Amino acid sequence: MTSTPPADPDIPSLWQYVASADYRPPAVTMEHTVRTGLSAFWQRLRTETPAPETPLKTEAELQSIPDALLEQIAPPLDGGPAALALNEALAAWLDKAHPDQPVVFVIDSPHGIHTAVLQAWAGMREWRVLHPPTANQILERETDWIASWSADSAPWVLPDLERCYLRHAHGLALVRRLLDQACSGALGRGVIGCDSWAWAFLRRAWSGAMPPALTLQSFDWRRLARWFQSLADGSSMDHLVFRQADNGDYVLPPPENTQNESSDISDFLRQLAAYSTGIPGIAHMAWRASLRTIPDEPSADPKTPKESTEQPMTLWVTPWRRLKRPMPTTGLLREHAFVLHTLLLHNGLLAEWLSQLLPLSYPPGLTMLSCLETAGLVEQQHDGFWRVSPLGYPVVRSFLKSEGYLTDDF
Amino acid sequence: MSSDQAGNFAALLNSLTETAMVQIVLIVAGAWLGIILTQHFLPIMAGKLSGRNRLHLLASVPLLRLCVIATAILLILQRVIEPTLENLIGLLGALGLAVGFASKDYVSSLIAGIVASYEIPYRPGDWIEVDGTYGEVRAIRLRTVEIVTPDDTVAYIPHLQIWNQAVLNANDGSQYLLCVADFYLHPCHNAVSVLQVLRDVALTSPFLQIERPINVIVLEKPFATHYRLKAYPIDPRQQFHFMTDLTVRGKAALLEIGVEFAAIPAVANPVG
The missing domain is CATH 1.10.10.10 (Winged helix-like DNA-binding domain superfamily/Winged helix DNA-binding domain)
Known part of the structure; x- marks a missing residue:
């Protein structure tokens, strides 16, 4: 029950749902390991708050990207493309009139997009979306919440199982009953989304056998490069070039006709993939925070149409070691x-x-x-x-x- | 000791040169410095670590000290005597005489300290009880083990206690220490519901080490039903906060499901 591979087997799909057991975090670079280890060791030994990093000289020449431009070249996460990948991954399950598992779980890391993806997918399949119970309903162990929607036999999507429990002595009864009934098939066919931390806790709090779950495959640096490039390509700006601010290395591969004295590829995305552990939401936020531009650069106006920009516009990326974390x-x-x-x-x-x-x-x-x-x-x-x-x-x-x-x- | 042995020992000491004496002093000073450094700085570094790393580093302190002492003794012996069988017998005889005159308990504690270094009945970071005193082992010194009680009182217990006292070690070098919260309930109640509630009380405690099992033991007593809720905290140092959390939230949860707590009727003291 995984998404179908693309035409070129060497290039995996950008958005790909796999069984949880097949999840592979991005490879961690030696530099990242050493840097993180030394930093952590130093942090353990020191007690006072570290002094803020001193900015590079070139940082003074740069400024944050205007919001309007940022919304174009790195827009907020959209669940649509991942919903298509999820649909592919669920195709075999959907084709069966009476599947072995009445419900499928979709697990996502914090700052993932499982709620948006499942809502988009439910809209695509015209399945009803269930809203989680209130905190009072959870603590009072009301089964009315389940009864309020279980009478309808139509398939359903519960995007956020983590909102159905509280780590409280009386906060587990409702979610246990929900899982009991859902996994037994009493609630019909459904898809349940859940945050990975809540999933880890509920696996220990619920005595039933958890069915296999799907999860979004991690984003390594190659996948991040393709993703960020596709976001930039979707903007109204043409000929965008992303270069590292301190040494001019290309963070994303430059356009073929670009001539420059430096054609080295930056290791920024490798560091980003390792730091974010391949979670797209975290990598996306760090990417947005790292982008800089030169003040008053004429071509930085996002309202300029594509046809009128002939020279490549350079966007500067803060070096990884200078990125404020x-x-x-x-x-x-x-x-x-x-x-x-x-x-x-x-x-x-x-x-x-x-x-x-x-x-x-x-x-x-x-x-x-x-x-x-x-x-x-x-x-x-x-x-x-x-x-x-x-x-x-x-x-x-x-x-x-x-x-x-x-x-x-x- | 015969007059010959005494004469041999005196001859041994007389053969010491000034250079050897200086070397011995330097070795003793170096060993002393090494012991001080390991006893002071390793616990400080261990305090910055957590979990097993902290316990492993703390446990290395007495072993390092033993290594330093053994090395110093070997180096000194090389400078005092020729390492022949006769010389060794003479030296050991003299030492035996000294030990006989010295405090038996003191030497017994020193030897017990060496035994404790390889038998390891306790390590720094362990929670032990010896002769009614319970606390966390902070340091293992030459003669005593230093523990800090829950009331933040430091207790120095001579190592010789291990010869004839039971040493109760609650976590035995690991980070897992079982905690128990007791509940005495009125016998008329639904025990199945109580079991589930108490399990959930432990399961939802922020202090819980969730990878370890939670158990509830039920015992019927003449005046009450006794529930023992057993679980492990994430950090042994949090054991008392953990038991408090279990007790307070357990009582609240049990009252919420209508369970009545047992109360022993007061009996007036007979006069006279």
Whole structure:
């Protein structure tokens, strides 16, 4: 039950769903390993907050890309292309009138796009989308929520299983009942999306046999290059060239007719793939944060039509070592490990619920969240949910794993 | 000791040159410095680490000290005597006499400390109980093991306790330490529901090491049904927070499902 390979077997599909067991994180470079190891060791030995990085000289000549331009060359994630890949992966299952498994699970890492993908896929297949229960419904173990939609025999999609439980003594009964009924076929045919951390916890909290799950294959540096290039190609800007700010190396392969004294390929994407562990949402956020342009450059106007730009427009990419990423101290991580872990297990929480899921000895949730937000480790989203930030996630995951906390499989 | 042996030993000492004396002093000073460094800096570095790495580094302290002492003794012996059988017998005889006059318990503790270095009944980072004193092993010194009790009191326990006292080691070098929370409930209740609730209380504790099993033991007592909720915290140092969390949330969850706690009726003390 995986997506079909492309015509050229040497080039994998950009978006590809595979069985969870076939998930392969991108290869980590030796430089990244050594750099990360030394940095982590130094962070463990020091106690004070590290001083901010000094900017390069060339950084003064550059500025962040205007929002309008950024929205064109690196637009927000769209679940549509991945939904097509998911449809291919589910083709065999969909073709069967009576499949062995009544439900299919789709697992995605934090800052993945499983909710958007499953909503897009449900729209494509005209399956109904189920909304998760409220927190009160979960804690009061109401089965009315399941009964409210299970009477209809039409196939369904539940995009966010992580919103159906709380790590609370009374927060597991509802999701257990849901999984019992769904996996037994009592709820008909459905697709369930779930965050990978919640999946890791629920596998231990539910005694039933979890059916095989699909997951989005990781993005290595080649796949990232193709993806970012395709995003740039989709903009109204033509002849875009992406070069590393400090040495002029090409981050994305240059157009064939481009002549330049430097034609080396930067290792930025290799570093990015290793840091993001192949999670597209994290790589995408880092890519957007790294893009720079020269102020008042005439061709930087996104309203300029494609036909009128003859010279290539250069976009500068901040060198990986200069890209600002959260560098929390071990003391800060250790002090707030419970907060970060709880946020990850639920793929984000409202502050008032977070306080109820932490030990009683902890200070109020907002105090801790403000501290972590200042360190760049968490962020509040438009819906009020607090989540671990995309650029902070790799650091937090690595720390929690080293401390012996439950982590996801990806 | 016979007069011949005493004469031989005196001859041995008389043969020491000034250079050898300086070397011995330097060796003793170097060994002392090495021991101080390992005892002070390795625990500090271990404090920066977590989990098994911390325990492994702490456990290496007494072994390194033993290596330093053994090396120093060998180096000194080479400078004091010719390593012949006769000389060794003479030296050991003199040492035996010294030990006989010295404090038996003190030497017994020193020897027990060496035995503890390879039998390893406790390591730094272990949670042990010796003769009613419970705490985390902070350091293993030549004569004593230094533990910190939950009340933040440091206790120095002589190694000789291992000869005739049971040493209870709760985690035995690993990061897994079993914690138990006790609940005494009124006998009239649905035990199946209580079992499920208590399991979920442990499962949803932020302190829980979820990769280890959760067990609930039920015992019927004359005055109550006794539930023992057993689970492991992520870090042994969190054991008391973990047990508090289990107890507080367990009581709240049980009250919410209508379970009544057992209460022993008060009995007035007989007068006189």
